[in-house]
Amino acid sequence: MRRRCSGRPAWGNVRRVSDLQCAAVLLVARHGHAHEPEPGDDGDLGLTSDGVAQACAFADSLRGRRVAGLFTSTLRRAVETGAVVGAELGLEPEALAGLVEFDLGPDAQTPDGEAAAVQVMRRWVAGDLDAALPGGESGTRVVDRFRDAAEEIADRFRGETVLVVSHGGVMSLVLPHLAAGQPGMTGERWIPPCGVAEVHVDADGWSLRTWPGSTDVTVAGH
Numbered sequence: 086m087r088r089r090c091s092g093r094p095a096w097g098n099v100r101r102v103s104d105l106q107c108a109a110v111l112l113v114a115r116h117g118h119a120h121e122p123e124p125g126d127d128g129d130l131g132l133t134s135d136g137v138a139q140a141c142a143f144a145d146s147l148r149g150r151r152v153a154g155l156f157t158s159t160l161r162r163a164v165e166t167g168a169v170v171g172a173e174l175g176l177e178p179e180a181l182a183g184l185v186e187f188d189l190g191p192d193a194q195t196p197d198g199e200a201a202a203v204q205v206m207r208r209w210v211a212g213d214l215d216a217a218l219p220g221g222e223s224g225t226r227v228v229d230r231f232r233d234a235a236e237e238i239a240d241r242f243r244g245e246t247v248l249v250v251s252h253g254g255v256m257s258l259v260l261p262h263l264a265a266g267q268p269g270m271t272g273e274r275w276i277p278p279c280g281v282a283e284v285h286v287d288a289d290g291w292s293l294r295t296w297p298g299s300t301d302v303t304v305a306g307h
Contacts, residue, residue, distance in 0.1 A: 109238070
């Protein structure tokens with residue numbers, strides 16, 4: 086018999102997902118459209134005016150969902166998206182490092198490294214999550230740290246709906262893998278800005294209920 090959901094535990098007294106058969110609903114969204122990087126930029130760029138408008142429209146679409154919590158990655162484009170949505174919905178965003186986009190390492194920024202980075206991502210798609218460039222994350226590392234952050238959120242908000250603002254690449258890799266045990270990052274279903282996947286997390290595991298992917302590759306940019 087499934088035990089009924091109880092009140093929300095404090096972070097210091099967290100019970101694990103495995104303790105209760107009570108699903109948390111995670112609305113995992115990509116951030117709004119961000120500025121294109123310029124030479125010398127560190128890559129941590131904020132939202133464009135279009136991105137702000139997308140975040141506002143996204144917040145409006147969530148008004149009927151009774152969102153109980155809001156978490157973002159620590160990268161600026163996600164933080165700014167969370168700030169816009171939080172202001173509209175009356176929620177205080179909390180940033181978690183585990184939700185950031187995957188980092189392929191410094192070699193991925195060089196002309197030769199770009200081709201190598203593509204090969205690493207193709208190996209992830211094929212199921213080889215141990216692939217990595219020097220100084221970059223492996224797919225296994227990305228999945229592990231995102232899962233840890235998301236399950237901490239699910240433990241805190243059992244039986245409730247939470248918004249998680251993250252990034253298209255990490256979403257495409259991690260969510261299909263955790264929900265179905267299958268490689269993700271399909272090139273046929275790109276995630277648009279503020280596209281949202283609904284995931285249910287409980288003691289039975291992860292269930293991916295909706296996917297926001299688009300067949301239009303142009304939505305995959307910043």
